[in-house]
Amino acid sequence: MSDRHAGPGERYGAAPGSRAADGDRTSGDRTTGGRSSADRTAHRPGLVWSLRGEGPRDVRVTADAPAMPAPSTWADARGRGIKVCVVDSGVERDHPLIGAVDGAWAVVQGPDGITVERTESGDACGHGTACAGIIRATAPECELYSVRVLGKGFSGTGDIMLAGLRWAVRQGFDVINLSLSTTRTRFAPELHALADEAYFRRTVIVASAHNTPVESFPWRFASVISVGSHRESDPELYLYNPRPPVEFFAPGQDVRVAWLGGTTMRTTGNSFATPYIAGLCARILSEHRRMTTFQLKTALYLSAANVEVAAGGAQ
Amino acid sequence: MRESSAGDGSTVSGAPAVSGVDPVDPLSGELLRSVVDVARAIFGAEASSVFLLDEAAHELVFQAVSGRGEAFLVGRRFPADSGIAGWVVTSGEPVIVADLSRNAAFDRDFAKSTEFVPDALMAAPLIHGDRVLGVLEVLDPAPQARSSLGELDLLALFARQAATALRLADDRRGPPRTADPGPSPDLAAGPRSRALDLLEDLRSVLQSPV
Numbered sequence: 001m002s003d004r005h006a007g008p009g010e011r012y013g014a015a016p017g018s019r020a021a022d023g024d025r026t027s028g029d030r031t032t033g034g035r036s037s038a039d040r041t042a043h044r045p046g047l048v049w050s051l052r053g054e055g056p057r058d059v060r061v062t063a064d065a066p067a068m069p070a071p072s073t074w075a076d077a078r079g080r081g082i083k084v085c086v087v088d089s090g091v092e093r094d095h096p097l098i099g100a101v102d103g104a105w106a107v108v109q110g111p112d113g114i115t116v117e118r119t120e121s122g123d124a125c126g127h128g129t130a131c132a133g134i135i136r137a138t139a140p141e142c143e144l145y146s147v148r149v150l151g152k153g154f155s156g157t158g159d160i161m162l163a164g165l166r167w168a169v170r171q172g173f174d175v176i177n178l179s180l181s182t183t184r185t186r187f188a189p190e191l192h193a194l195a196d197e198a199y200f201r202r203t204v205i206v207a208s209a210h211n212t213p214v215e216s217f218p219w220r221f222a223s224v225i226s227v228g229s230h231r232e233s234d235p236e237l238y239l240y241n242p243r244p245p246v247e248f249f250a251p252g253q254d255v256r257v258a259w260l261g262g263t264t265m266r267t268t269g270n271s272f273a274t275p276y277i278a279g280l281c282a283r284i285l286s287e288h289r290r291m292t293t294f295q296l297k298t299a300l301y302l303s304a305a306n307v308e309v310a311a312g313g314a315q
Numbered sequence: 316m317r318e319s320s321a322g323d324g325s326t327v328s329g330a331p332a333v334s335g336v337d338p339v340d341p342l343s344g345e346l347l348r349s350v351v352d353v354a355r356a357i358f359g360a361e362a363s364s365v366f367l368l369d370e371a372a373h374e375l376v377f378q379a380v381s382g383r384g385e386a387f388l389v390g391r392r393f394p395a396d397s398g399i400a401g402w403v404v405t406s407g408e409p410v411i412v413a414d415l416s417r418n419a420a421f422d423r424d425f426a427k428s429t430e431f432v433p434d435a436l437m438a439a440p441l442i443h444g445d446r447v448l449g450v451l452e453v454l455d456p457a458p459q460a461r462s463s464l465g466e467l468d469l470l471a472l473f474a475r476q477a478a479t480a481l482r483l484a485d486d487r488r489g490p491p492r493t494a495d496p497g498p499s500p501d502l503a504a505g506p507r508s509r510a511l512d513l514l515e516d517l518r519s520v521l522q523s524p525v
Contacts, residue, residue, distance in 0.1 A: 050464060089402075125402045150405050151396070183407055183445040211409050212471040214442065231464055254413075254462030265414040268462055 049209050050228035050270060051239070051249045061242050061307045068295070069288055071303035079139025079282035081289075085173040086135065086275075087164050088128030088180065090121060090148035097133045097258040098144065106148040107164040114163045116147070124151025126260045130267065131179050131275040133258025138279025139286070145173060150180065158182035162190060165218075169198040169205075174285055177278040178224075179208040179271035181216035191218040199223035199293050204285075206278040208270040209246040220245050225281070225297055227274040229253055238277060240304035248300060250276040343484035344379070350451065350477045351381040357469065359457030362431060364388070365441070365477050367449040368395055368404055375400055375450060382454075384429050391429075399438055400450045407447050409439035409471050413461050435461045439474035441481060448481050450474075 051059070083102075091101050106119035123129045132144055149164035161180055168176050176198070182191070195218045198205050207219035209228040219226040222245075229252025230239055239249040252273030259265045277300070284299050285291060291299070301307060351363040362382030366375035374392040395404050399412060413435040433454040441449040451474040460466045 052464065052468070125397075125399075125405075127402060127406070150402075180406060181408075183442065185445060210407075211467060212439075216407070229464055253464050265412055266462065267413070268411040268464060268467055269408065271408065271410075 049213050049246055050211075050252075051230040051241070055232065056230075056237070056239055056306045059239060059242055059306050061240055061304075062310050068299055068302055069284075071299075074284045074287040074299075077139075077283040077287045079142030079279065079286045081141075081143070082139065082174045082282040082286045083143045083145060083172075084135055084139065084175045084177065084278060084282050085145040085147060085168045085171070086128050086132050086177045087147045087149055087161070087168050088131055088177070089125045089150040090119070090123035090128045091132040091144065091146040092123045092126075092129040092258070092260055092262075093120070095129055095133065095258050096262055097264070098129065098136045100144070101132070102143045102145055104146040104148070105164075105167070107160045107167070109160065114159065116164065116167045119148060121148070123260060124148070127179070127271065130257035130259060130272060131177055131278075133264075134255070134272060134275035135177060135279045135282070138276055139282035142175075142279070142282040142286070158184045158187040162187055162194070165191075165205075166194055169194060169201065169203050172201065173203055175278050175281045176203060176205045177275050178205055178218070179274045181208060181210050181219055183210075183214055183216045185215070185217075188217045192221050192223075194218070195221040195223040202291075202293055204278075204281050204293050204296055206274055206281060208274040211270050223293070225277060225293075225300070227277045228270050229268070229273040237305050238280070238300075239306045240301050247297070248277055248304065249273065340484055343480045346480035346483070347379040347477055348381070350473055350480065351379050354451065354453050354470070354473045355381045357473075358437065358453050358460045358466065360437075360453045360460075361433065361455035363451070363453045365449060365451055366400060367481075368447060375404065378449065383431055388429060399436060400452055403438045403440050403450050404447050407440050407442065409437070409467055409474065411435070411437045411461060411467055411470075437461075437466065437470050439467075439470045441474050441478040443478055443482055443485075448478060451477050 090106070091098065091104065093101060093104075104119050104121075105116050106121060108115050108117050127150070128146060128148070132146070135142065136144065145168075147164045147168050149161045161182060165176070165178065195205055205218065205224040207224045207226050209219045209226050210216040218224055225248065226244075226246045227248050227250055228241070228246040230237070230249035231253050232251070235251050235255075237251065241247055241249055250273035252270050253268050254266050255268065255272045256264050256266050257272055280300065281296055284296060288295075288299075302309060347365050351365055354360070355363040360382075362380070362384065364377055364381070365379040367378045368374075369376055369392070372392070373395045375395045377388045377391045380388045393400075395401050399410060403410060415432075415434055415436065431454065435455055437453040437456055437460075439451050440447045441451060451470065453470065456466070
């Protein structure tokens with residue numbers, strides 16, 4: 001295992017068996033042909049952070065027919081072999097809805113700066129556990145990892161999150177769930193560069209849109225997969241947003257989630273829509289391990305419930 | 316988890332100054348008190364509170380309370396890195412959670428010390444630029460208000476109103492509360508402009524389909 005991407009304080013190589021570690025890279029850039037109505041719709045003025053007062057019919061999209069794997073090829077996938085890292089408040093060990101966590105680290109602010117260390121400390125507040133539970137339910141056979149960047153004693157200023165995300169990206173995890181963002185604009189350039197780095201490494205960052213219409217990062221960047229909430233009751237429904245910046249909507253309203261002490265509770269927010277999409281990414285990648293991040297995003301787009309592929313291909 | 320407060324009173328109370336945090340002038344204090352009072356009424360909640368963040372002590376301090384406990388909770392402190400309010404401070408995100416009373420992770424001792432143990436709560440950060448100044452919390456909202464994204468939007472608007480009150484307090488004091496990375500664009504507008512923006516946002520939310 002190479003350590004060329006090691007993070008601060010501890011040197012690890014690409015996550016074992018990950019797509020990055022396998023060197024399983026292709027140049028399979030395949031585009032979807034001419035611009036569709038969805039493309040044009042995307043340039044409507046205004047920003048949409050989440051779906052309010054509208055349903056799937058209001059955001060129906062007609063797409064071209066590209067040479068992409070059909071959703072049926074991953075409908076029964078379970079995420080086997082895909083390494084998903086939850087960058088959050090930690091994950092409770094042996095929660096009945098989560099099971100084993102394959103590796104856990106914490107970002108630590110010490111006298112010599114920020115380091116990343118192995119930890120057995122679990123979860124400080126439950127948020128990471130909630131995200132991990134949704135990922136496990138969506139992709140039951142994925143490998144779950146945790147990098148703790150929030151919790152007791154953390155300031156939430158963004159330094160810790162940035163360090164943890166950078167470390168996770170450089171381990172070569174296949175999918176990183178980031179149900180967090182920072183409003184501190186001074187972190188935006190570095191986060192942007194890191195998001196692009198992940199994109200080209202084929203580490204998919206699935207990032208929550210902020211729950212309120214404020215500027216925050218990194219979900220605003222096109223190199224991540226950004227997620228907000230819809231208000232539908234179908235727990236498996238997800239939608240493409242033809243009016244970005246947020247790109248997908250998933251269940252985030254009154255969601256039952258894993259919580260501390262082996263319990264569950266109901267909660268609402270984009271944080272809990274994001275891990276559903278992260279789990280879907282794991283399922284798709286487990287069947288199509290050579291996919292690039294943009295191919296993965298296209299696969300999600302084409303299989304979203306509100307996207308209809310036009311008969312006859314590109315128009 | 317440390318969550319707290321609430322009650323059945325119809326009046327609100329607050330303190331003009333709380334040890335460890337910048338004092339709030341009477342007018343801004345009254346605005347904060349009206350925010351928690353209206354939030355409690357709108358959400359049909361048992362209680363509502365505004366906490367200010369004491370950055371030096373990394374503690375949250377009750378600044379305004381509507382409901383039971385209003386007579387003694389103002390000025391009370393708890394760690395800013397624990398509980399759901401602590402999560403809101405750290406993440407800068409609003410949150411709605413339910414089933415608290417059945418949750419093993421809930422700190423009932425602390426809740427009981429405030430004379431109320433909620434089953435559900437809503438909390439939103441008070442944001443100024445890119446800083447979190449405190450938290451607006453609503454305890455035991457009406458059942459129909461506990462799970463909707465629309466309620467999350469509305470709560471965030473009330474939080475903006477509370478944050479505006481704190482910014483007005485800053486304006487009245489003169490120098491900034493702490494070193495600031497620089498004003499966000501909307502800070503260039505005056506208090507009247509910000510208040511009008513808030514009213515427009517509130518109208519938009521109230522007119523949107525539920």
